[in-house]
Amino acid sequence: MTIQNTIEQKLGQAFNSDFLAVENESHKHNVPANSETHFKVTLVSAAFDGQGRVKRHQAIYGLLAEELAGGVHALALHLFTPAEWAASGQASPESPNCLGGSKNDPAFAAGGSQ
Template sequence: MTGQRAARIRQALEAALAPATVAVVDDSARHAGHAGNPDGAGETHYTVHAVSPRFAGQGRVARQRLVHDALAAEFATGLHALTLKLETPEESGASAGARG
């Protein structure tokens, strides 16, 4: 994870979600010239994988709203797009077991 925005995203999600884990990857280079990153400057497109007990009992859209609410200041200052994988600790353990 590099860049100031990635660090701010991580901090905001840690404060809002108290996640067991959170990973933030800057995918901006893959979107150079696209909407939200026309000049290829970066720090606009991210993939986030968060595992948090706050997601328990919530559907996909509710989980995404929690993340988008936590990152409202980033969206207001140039964050354009997120790819999200949001799981509870139980879901994360089940998917890890299925992979291994």
């Protein structure tokens, strides 16, 4: 099972979602081909009613702790209640392209450490 499938399965089981999309965005970053390191999650659930952004993110981070401790480097989280999703036009923001990370850092390129 891929990491993406594992994330989808865990979120699908933990949340009664109106909408769930897990996108592997690793190809937009400075990683080897076929990596599973960067993901965008869009999740719409009534479970988020009455919760602020921090509590929502904490719930996802707790659920995906094993993946985050392993190979997952980044999660872009777009978490909505059904009402928020309807008001948003039912679209999550596009993720920006990677700016190259440390490969474009002059200190790193000169042999420095981060």
